[in-house]
Amino acid sequence: MDDLKTRGLVLLGCGKMGSAMLKGWLDGGLPPASVTVLDPHPSDWLKSTGVHLNADLPENPAIVLLAVKPQMMGDALPALQKLGNGSTVFLTVAAGITIATYEEILGAETPIVRAMPNTPAAVGRGITGIVGNAKASKVDVDLAESLLQAVGLVVRLETEAQIRPLMAISGCGPAYVFHLIEVMAAAGEKAGLPADMALQLAKATVAGAGHLAEVSDESPAQLRINVTSPGGVTAEALRVLMDEENGFPVLMERAVEAAIERDEELANG
Numbered sequence: 001m002d003d004l005k006t007r008g009l010v011l012l013g014c015g016k017m018g019s020a021m022l023k024g025w026l027d028g029g030l031p032p033a034s035v036t037v038l039d040p041h042p043s044d045w046l047k048s049t050g051v052h053l054n055a056d057l058p059e060n061p062a063i064v065l066l067a068v069k070p071q072m073m074g075d076a077l078p079a080l081q082k083l084g085n086g087s088t089v090f091l092t093v094a095a096g097i098t099i100a101t102y103e104e105i106l107g108a109e110t111p112i113v114r115a116m117p118n119t120p121a122a123v124g125r126g127i128t129g130i131v132g133n134a135k136a137s138k139v140d141v142d143l144a145e146s147l148l149q150a151v152g153l154v155v156r157l158e159t160e161a162q163i164r165p166l167m168a169i170s171g172c173g174p175a176y177v178f179h180l181i182e183v184m185a186a187a188g189e190k191a192g193l194p195a196d197m198a199l200q201l202a203k204a205t206v207a208g209a210g211h212l213a214e215v216s217d218e219s220p221a222q223l224r225i226n227v228t229s230p231g232g233v234t235a236e237a238l239r240v241l242m243d244e245e246n247g248f249p250v251l252m253e254r255a256v257e258a259a260i261e262r263d264e265e266l267a268n269g
């Protein structure tokens, strides 16, 4: 991390994901003076951080983090080509774009780490999958890992192909959970609760159940059974949600398949 402070970090694209991670690192003590951000429309928050904004690039940054949309990568990357084939590690969080594509643009000698984080990184509770290319040394991948560990957990993938299903679960997953909160609150309101109370109940229930699932020795299946009193009310709700034709399992499988299909499209340009 000292190397990072001295040589600097360049962040290309500071939208939802880039700012979630940057916030975690600045909160964790990374000096703003070590960070250069390139983004055409910097937010007020970004302007307030004290990082170098749309300034000249450092000579030999330790890390360049690529956090623009996959569709923008072709336009954005050439500005960084001069840092390719050197000791700068390119860490990318973009969905779809393969390591081979980065190697084509930046040079085959460029150390590249492909990562798939998620937005709970903004509160230090993210989870990120990472995989390096042949040029990424153990030190390079360790550096990327320690940077990402500052905003949550990190899992190392065995193959690049694993990043696609990981993306569809943990990368997109926060959106599935936020939607669950939305629909639980809406159903509570429809059933007679005031809207703000229904939302409070839904948020606290998802957060509490998530925490319990994480810290408990019991499996999620057992924790579900613990709620389901025989002949009680949860059993009736679960009969609907666990329906083999229309319930959560089928819906989740279809949602994950749809995310994977879109990732394939993005990969093929």
Ligand SMILES: NC(=O)C1=CN([C@@H]2O[C@H](COP(=O)(O)OP(=O)(O)OC[C@H]3O[C@@H](n4cnc5c(N)ncnc54)[C@H](OP(=O)(O)O)[C@@H]3O)[C@@H](O)[C@H]2O)C=CC1
Pocket: 012, 013, 014, 015, 016, 017, 018, 038, 039, 040, 041, 067, 068, 069, 070, 072, 075, 076, 093, 094, 095, 116, 117, 118, 119, 171, 172
């Ligand atoms: N959001 C998420 O939960 C996750 C996102 N990702 C990945 O993170 C990446 C960013 O996604 P997300 O943060 O949601 O998208 P956003 O659109 O919020 O962020 C992208 C940022 O890049 C800026 N930008 C556009 N063109 C350039 C350029 N040429 N140079 C520098 N910056 C530019 C955009 O500015 P402007 O808006 O003004 O165009 C915007 O601020 C994507 O590749 C996505 O696949 C990965 C995991 C999770």
Ligand SMILES: O=C(O)[C@@H]1CCC=N1
Pocket: 095, 167, 171, 172
């Ligand atoms: O929706 C997207 O494309 C990005 C990648 C994973 C989560 N958000």
